[in-house]
Amino acid sequence: MVDNSNKYLLQVHELKVTYFPANGDPVRALDGVSLDICSGEVVGILGESGCGKSTLASALLKMLPPQAKCEDGSILFRGRDLLSLPERDLRAIRGQEISLIPQDPALALNPVMTAGSQVSEVLRSHLPLNTQQRRQGVLDLLREVGFNEPQEIYSTYPHQLSGGQRQRIAIAQAVACRPALLIADEATSELDVSLQAEIVTLLSQIRRQHGTAILAISHDPVFFAGFADRMAVMYAGRIVEVASTDVIFGRPLHPYTQALVRIATSSVVTGAAKSARLPVIDGETPNPTSLPVGCRFEPRCCERMDVCSRRYPPEFMPAPLANVNCFKYGEHVD
Amino acid sequence: MSTNSPANRGNEPEPIGRFLCASGLCKKYARGSLWQKDRSITAVRDVDFEIQHGKTLALVGASGSGKSTVARCVARLERPDSGQILIGGTDIAQLHPSELAPFRSRIQMVFQDPVTSMNPRFSAREVIEEPLIISEPTIIGRQSGQVGYTREDRRDLVRTLMAEVGLSPDWMDRSILHFSGGQRQRLALARALVLRPQLLVLDEAFSGLDLSTQAQIANLLLDLQEAHQLTYLLISHDLALVVHLADVIAVMSGGRIVEIGPTQQIILNPSEAATKKQLVSAKLATAKFAAAVGAQG
Ligand SMILES: Nc1ncnc2c1ncn2[C@@H]1O[C@H](COP(=O)(O)OP(=O)(O)OP(=O)(O)O)[C@@H](O)[C@H]1O
Ligand code: SF4
Ligand SMILES: [Mg+2]
Numbered sequence: 001m002v003d004n005s006n007k008y009l010l011q012v013h014e015l016k017v018t019y020f021p022a023n024g025d026p027v028r029a030l031d032g033v034s035l036d037i038c039s040g041e042v043v044g045i046l047g048e049s050g051c052g053k054s055t056l057a058s059a060l061l062k063m064l065p066p067q068a069k070c071e072d073g074s075i076l077f078r079g080r081d082l083l084s085l086p087e088r089d090l091r092a093i094r095g096q097e098i099s100l101i102p103q104d105p106a107l108a109l110n111p112v113m114t115a116g117s118q119v120s121e122v123l124r125s126h127l128p129l130n131t132q133q134r135r136q137g138v139l140d141l142l143r144e145v146g147f148n149e150p151q152e153i154y155s156t157y158p159h160q161l162s163g164g165q166r167q168r169i170a171i172a173q174a175v176a177c178r179p180a181l182l183i184a185d186e187a188t189s190e191l192d193v194s195l196q197a198e199i200v201t202l203l204s205q206i207r208r209q210h211g212t213a214i215l216a217i218s219h220d221p222v223f224f225a226g227f228a229d230r231m232a233v234m235y236a237g238r239i240v241e242v243a244s245t246d247v248i249f250g251r252p253l254h255p256y257t258q259a260l261v262r263i264a265t266s267s268v269v270t271g272a273a274k275s276a277r278l279p280v281i282d283g284e285t286p287n288p289t290s291l292p293v294g295c296r297f298e299p300r301c302c303e304r305m306d307v308c309s310r311r312y313p314p315e316f317m318p319a320p321l322a323n324v325n326c327f328k329y330g331e332h333v334d
Numbered sequence: 335m336s337t338n339s340p341a342n343r344g345n346e347p348e349p350i351g352r353f354l355c356a357s358g359l360c361k362k363y364a365r366g367s368l369w370q371k372d373r374s375i376t377a378v379r380d381v382d383f384e385i386q387h388g389k390t391l392a393l394v395g396a397s398g399s400g401k402s403t404v405a406r407c408v409a410r411l412e413r414p415d416s417g418q419i420l421i422g423g424t425d426i427a428q429l430h431p432s433e434l435a436p437f438r439s440r441i442q443m444v445f446q447d448p449v450t451s452m453n454p455r456f457s458a459r460e461v462i463e464e465p466l467i468i469s470e471p472t473i474i475g476r477q478s479g480q481v482g483y484t485r486e487d488r489r490d491l492v493r494t495l496m497a498e499v500g501l502s503p504d505w506m507d508r509s510i511l512h513f514s515g516g517q518r519q520r521l522a523l524a525r526a527l528v529l530r531p532q533l534l535v536l537d538e539a540f541s542g543l544d545l546s547t548q549a550q551i552a553n554l555l556l557d558l559q560e561a562h563q564l565t566y567l568l569i570s571h572d573l574a575l576v577v578h579l580a581d582v583i584a585v586m587s588g589g590r591i592v593e594i595g596p597t598q599q600i601i602l603n604p605s606e607a608a609t610k611k612q613l614v615s616a617k618l619a620t621a622k623f624a625a626a627v628g629a630q631g
Pocket of ligand 1: 363364375376377395396397398399400401402403404
């Protein structure tokens with residue numbers, strides 16, 4: 001067998017995660033998710049609320065809440081399975097080799113610590129630096145994430161910063177130890193449009209300068225344009241299509257991806273007049289406690305066939321490096 | 335169809351022309367510690383605008399530019415320090431809460447996260463009819479000359495409203511905890527409509543919703559506006575949606591409206607730096623996307 005562990009930084013294989021709520025039925029949030037990420041690559045996860053994006057992000061960091069259980073699969077990081085590593089080894093990996101940019105930095109930052117000391121704290125817990133080196137390190141990081149007056153920012157408290165500034169502090173923390181993989185879970189969704197663009201530019205720059213691989217998560221296709229190399233589209237706990245960003249936007253294969261791209265295209269800022277209705281996907285995402293047996297998109301799909309409600313579609317590869325789970329692209333063999 | 339439906343419950347003639355006119359609005363917030371009460375920050379200064387009946391005015395601008403403060407003043411959740419808010423000849427800016435009752439039913443506000451403002455133990459029906467129960471003896475009775483709604487009337491009204499916002503009326507007795515994000519936003523709209531308002535103030539009502547849900551809600555807002563000649567004051571940082579929904583765009587910066595005009599004019603010929611900054615970033619992001627979509631088909 002070829003050893004691919006050098007090529008791939010992260011290999012997720014058939015990951016299954018279930019939540020067991022105290023009262024209520026179990027919810028299979030990830031139902032066999034497989035995904036590879038190479039060093040220095042930006043991979044986008046596109047999917048709508050509840051499809052399992054954040055569960056995937058926390059599973060990769062092994063930071064799932066207590067009522068969630070990883071029931072099956074493997075997560076190889078540089079060839080080591082994170083799922084069987086002891087917590088002590090994981091702590092060394094988290095923050096240092098894999099780190100997370102949270103969705104809402106306001107919640108992640110400590111309100112009674114200055115911005116600078118919160119970044120400093122990350123350096124202290126992972127790297128052997130003296131006080132002077134750490135302070136210099138923090139100032140360099142603050143400059144890198146776009147603060148022209150790092151000294152001043154160093155001693156401000158989170159509540160004195162705007163949303164965009166707080167997000168930059170969270171990014172400085174996340175990149176402090178030069179991780180190989182950065183996970184950005186809806187890192188710009190809370191920000192206004194000009195700040196969103198600035199944060200995406202910053203992330204691209206970090207990737208270029210340090211070769212950091214980024215797993216970027218968003219519900220908005222526009223976020224990934226000019227940023228992600230490849231994209232995985234998730235629907236109801238499964239990845240339904242993986243392809244280069246060019247293919248996802250230019251020739252999407254899965255009917256769900258096609259619909260999302262159509263909606264995003266029709267709602268871009270064009271100067272078109274009011275009153276026309278936007279294209280929509282009829283219906284709603286399925287209830288996670290009672291998922292369809294066949295293709296999960298079947299109840300909303302305009303192209304469904306008989307087989308679609310009977311079996312889950314296997315993976316087809318209708319174009320090089322484009323994988324899709326849809327019966328449009330292959331024969332169903334019983 | 336029930337005679338209680340929001341479409342035909344009214345007894346007022348259908349107004350045309352200007353619905354609301356705000357002029358010289360100012361609002362300061364006290365800031366700083368208990369011992370330094372004198373420090374204050376001006377959130378909104380000298381804001382003027384009009385909204386035509388049945389039309390949509392969108393407020394856009396960077397975070398902290400004062401959009402929500404204007405919205406809260408218009409809905410009178412906040413009392414402006416000075417300035418006028420004229421609705422049909424009455425200045426509501428300084429009205430005492432006791433005199434505001436008739437205006438409260440005409441102006442309803444929908445927030446970003448509707449559930450936080452709903453009682454989690456309520457069913458969909460209870461959420462929708464709550465404003466009716468709270469205000470019925472005072473407003474509805476006086477305005478429509480009706481004494482009140484019976485329980486059955488209210489059920490009919492809830493049924494009509496749920497169908498109208500695209501929710502199955504069969505779900506009216508379900509706990510709101512069973513509703514998804516998009517469904518809760520529909521519930522919030524049904525609740526906002528129950529008093530048959532003329533103006534809906536929508537503050538980031540789309541944020542946090544999925545793209546396909548946003549599209550559904552945007553279409554619903556257009557449908558409702560056409561059906562009931564509703565007037566909207568819309569706040570959203572999503573320029574694409576703003577362009578899709580608004581007739582007039584007002585751009586805010588540092589508490590002021592720096593540019594206001596018809597949507598087409600603002601988008602195609604922005605004159606202020608603040609407008610251009612918002613537009614350029616929005617267009618850069620979407621241009622890359624449009625290029626990627628167009629590249630291969
Ligand atoms: N209750 C309050 N107390 C003190 N300051 C406030 C309060 N509400 C708002 N502000 C301040 O007023 C200014 C304008 O706030 P506002 O929320 O109206 O802006 P916005 O444009 O809606 O921002 P965002 O898009 O972030 O919601 C900001 O500087 C804000 O910090
Ligand atoms: S498998 Fe069938 S139902 Fe599912 S997306 Fe493809 S065509 Fe539609
Ligand atoms: Mg606001």
